[in-house]
Amino acid sequence: MSSVNKQVKIFDTTLRDGEQALPASLNKRDKLQIALMLEKLGVDIIEAGFPVSSPGDFESVRMIAKEVKNATVCGLSRALEKDIDACGQALNIADQFRIHTFIATSDIHVDTKLRKSQDEVVEMAVKAIKHARSYTDDVEFSCEDAGRTHIDYLCRMVEAAIAAGATTVNIPDTVGYTTPSEFGGIIHNLFNRVPNIDKAIISVHCHNDLGLAVANSLAAVEQGARQVECTVNGIGERAGNCSLEEIAMILQTRYAMLGLETNIQSQEISKASKLVSNLCNMPVQSNKAIVGANAFSHSSGIHQDGVLKGQNTYEIMTPESVGINKNNLNLTSRSGRHVIKHRLGELGYQADEYDLDAIYDAFLRLADKKGQVFDYDLEALLFFDQQKHDH
Numbered sequence: 001m002s003s004v005n006k007q008v009k010i011f012d013t014t015l016r017d018g019e020q021a022l023p024a025s026l027n028k029r030d031k032l033q034i035a036l037m038l039e040k041l042g043v044d045i046i047e048a049g050f051p052v053s054s055p056g057d058f059e060s061v062r063m064i065a066k067e068v069k070n071a072t073v074c075g076l077s078r079a080l081e082k083d084i085d086a087c088g089q090a091l092n093i094a095d096q097f098r099i100h101t102f103i104a105t106s107d108i109h110v111d112t113k114l115r116k117s118q119d120e121v122v123e124m125a126v127k128a129i130k131h132a133r134s135y136t137d138d139v140e141f142s143c144e145d146a147g148r149t150h151i152d153y154l155c156r157m158v159e160a161a162i163a164a165g166a167t168t169v170n171i172p173d174t175v176g177y178t179t180p181s182e183f184g185g186i187i188h189n190l191f192n193r194v195p196n197i198d199k200a201i202i203s204v205h206c207h208n209d210l211g212l213a214v215a216n217s218l219a220a221v222e223q224g225a226r227q228v229e230c231t232v233n234g235i236g237e238r239a240g241n242c243s244l245e246e247i248a249m250i251l252q253t254r255y256a257m258l259g260l261e262t263n264i265q266s267q268e269i270s271k272a273s274k275l276v277s278n279l280c281n282m283p284v285q286s287n288k289a290i291v292g293a294n295a296f297s298h299s300s301g302i303h304q305d306g307v308l309k310g311q312n313t314y315e316i317m318t319p320e321s322v323g324i325n326k327n328n329l330n331l332t333s334r335s336g337r338h339v340i341k342h343r344l345g346e347l348g349y350q351a352d353e354y355d356l357d358a359i360y361d362a363f364l365r366l367a368d369k370k371g372q373v374f375d376y377d378l379e380a381l382l383f384f385d386q387q388k389h390d391h
């Protein structure tokens with residue numbers, strides 16, 4: 001890990017990249033509620049929106065900039081004066097704000113979308129960064145589609161952006177095309193080839209088209225990137241963005257021993273996930289890492305027996321560490337005797353009050369028919385067993 005700085009900044013773009021991918025946009029009140037949750041979650045930078053895109057977005061960014069006190073509030077702008085002016089005007093009410101400006105750098109985008117020469121694109125970027133610096137010292141520049149940009153041109157652009165005053169330079173894998181070794185290699189090359197690279201924080205912004213957004217972000221952190229752009233539940237354009245809860249828990253669970261840290265208050269993760277899912281009308285898949293309904297559920301008898309003997313046998317982090325009260329032991333025909341006895345204990349029945357062999361036998365027959373057995377089913381089995389003995 002090349003960088004001596006061990007603090008990884010978490011830049012959340014749920015309200016910008018996440019929101020732009022929803023079938024219906026969020027209202028101002030919902031956006032503020034999410035922003036305040038992100039502040040509580042310990043996010044360092046909240047990208048609140050794209051102020052030039054609509055009067056409503058301008059107003060929400062301004063309201064968030066006014067209300068949020070413990071995070072930097074950021075707005076997105078193309079490399080155009082009018083976008084940057086809208087950002088500056090929406091954000092200037094904040095205690096700390098950032099203007100994030102971007103332009104595409106890959107041949108595909110430069111030739112097909114921008115229809116400009118590479119020199120013209122560098123000139124536009126430099127002009128935009130300088131203009132943004134007239135509003136704030138905190139300016140981020142993104143090389144859109146960096147993942148498919150020729151490394152020589154990417155190095156040239158990053159060097160020019162830093163020289164023009166960008167304090168954070170973001171390397172997006174806009175279309176989620178790279179693999180972890182390739183993306184890590186891009187960051188490695190930038191650190192080796194751009195002479196003024198230590199004057200800025202290198203950020204990454206990975207999309208999930210091949211399901212690699214989190215892995216690519218992590219590969220970049222290993223090469224010295226110190227800001228990760230992400231969203232709650234991984235929502236975002238197409239297959240989404242790097243998921244905040246996944247990258248934060250990877251860093252906490254596996255990288256803290258290497259000294260890397262974030263400001264994320266992980267016990268707020270579950271609440272943040274539910275809020276975003278509800279307001280955005282985007283259900284979370286049950287087997288989603290960290291926040292899916294099954295993330296701390298155990299179903300097989302062997303696993304249930306294991307976690308009852310020692311939670312870390314099958315859990316690499318505690319449910320409490322992400323704000324979930326306790327794990328869930330699902331009662332099915334895969335469950336063993338140990339979990340039935342344990343669950344009956346939780347329900348207040350002592351082992352000498354029932355015949356475990358008989359209850360377990362009845363439980364298995366019921367589970368085979370019903371699929372899942374609930375607490376009230378278990379209590380009914382107990383009741384029938386006691387009745388049998390009373391007669």
Ligand code: KIV
Nearest residue numbers: 102142144145172174
């Ligand atoms: O995916 C992307 O390239 C973006 C930029 C605007 C940062 O969202």
Ligand code: ZN
Nearest residue numbers: 017174205237
């Ligand atoms: Zn994006």
